[in-house]
Amino acid sequence: MDLLSDVIAVMRTGEPRSAKIAWRAPWSHWFDPVAGAAGFQVILHGSCWLTRPGHPPLELREGDVVFMAHGQGHTLSSDPASHATGAQTVTLCGAYELDPSRAHPLLLTLPETIHLPARLGIDLRLAIELLSAELTEPRLGTQALVPALLESLLVYILRTWFSAEDSPGWAHALRDPVVASALHAMHQNPAHPWTVATLAAVAGLSRAPFARRFAEKVGQPPLTYLTWWRMTIAAQMLRDTTDPIGVIAGKVGYASEFAFATAFKRQFGLPPGKYRRGQNGGG
Known part of the structure; x- marks a missing residue:
């Protein structure tokens, strides 16, 4: 097995979770911090803002992915500068349980938030589309597919990050x-x-x-x-x-x-x- 697959297999515990949510402006939601977890947010439709304690707001557009490697709390909200009501944003969120007692240095060196713009990674886009489709219209086999798709999405997120030339930390070792x-x-x-x-x-x-x-x-x-x-x-x-x-x-x-x-x-x-x-x- 390759190193990234090894790390994920050894650290993963429990079942990953996900949800597809439609928001109507104006809206704001705080996602609690979760120790020993990593989470993601995908903007499937529309746009929104990500706010984290100690950081400036980050605008997220359709197709963007953000990955919170260390389970930190964060807020997603509609554009605070816009007075439009009723505009819809659709997000796909998810969380992975990891073993904090044996955190691999590969994951420890990840930044608090990884922002992957929509233009990155066709494989990442395809994994998102498949997961979104299963959550939108559950069918025969969905309960087996969703955990597998969530794990695939985690691999694609990390692969995209570590493949980027300007990624710090363990990306240097892997390259x-x-x-x-x-x-x-x-x-x-x-x-x-x-x-x-x-x-x-x-x-x-x-x-x-x-x-x-x-x-x-x-x-x-x-x-x-x-x-x-x-x-x-x-x-x-x-x-x-x-x-x-x-x-x-x-x-x-x-x-x-x-x-x-x-x-x-x-x-x-x-x-x-x-x-x-x-x-x-x-x-």
Whole structure:
């Protein structure tokens, strides 16, 4: 799997939610902040204004998408300068539940609000149109399609953002062929006995320049990131599977269950068995 797919699969919890809403001017609605969530607003018809605490108002036009990566509260409203009444704006809103305890640095470095103008991304437009159609006229299979379309929309939003040349943060790491090669190798085979030297070889650099470049782009050394990612995968398997702890240890690169338990406790503050019981409602 590629890195973005991995990150979404590991962090996602619960079911995504969405709604299609028609507003008549004058109107204003406050969307509460939600910890551990990411949300979006799509302007399907008309225009409106986005207001966020500490930021100037942002005008949104038909086809625009805004993504709130950290669940912050915000207000959508009709044009405060216009006295027209009855003008309609149609929005598509949605929210994703994410695991805040294991927030991937890729998502942590996203800005509070990502604004994607209507001109960006034909694939994003198509995902929006499909989701809007299912919410407007539910049919056979809609309940299965809507969650899948919502997850597709999340991928398209993030893909569009990370593909933009001026995107900061982890976008630089994903566009750097050396760093991206090493990240891909770790995500493709987290159980491999990686060292800085073998990762540098995959990336096509000598050990020291690779380590410096990776730390600069990612924000942490290669093996620190690898351990964090292995423990994140292990936590997901402890929550979502019945695999024995020894099997999980092997899947994330530990030949010894004891060594795995030690590394896991260092990350989470409790041993794997106790973590699993706590996640599944046990003591």
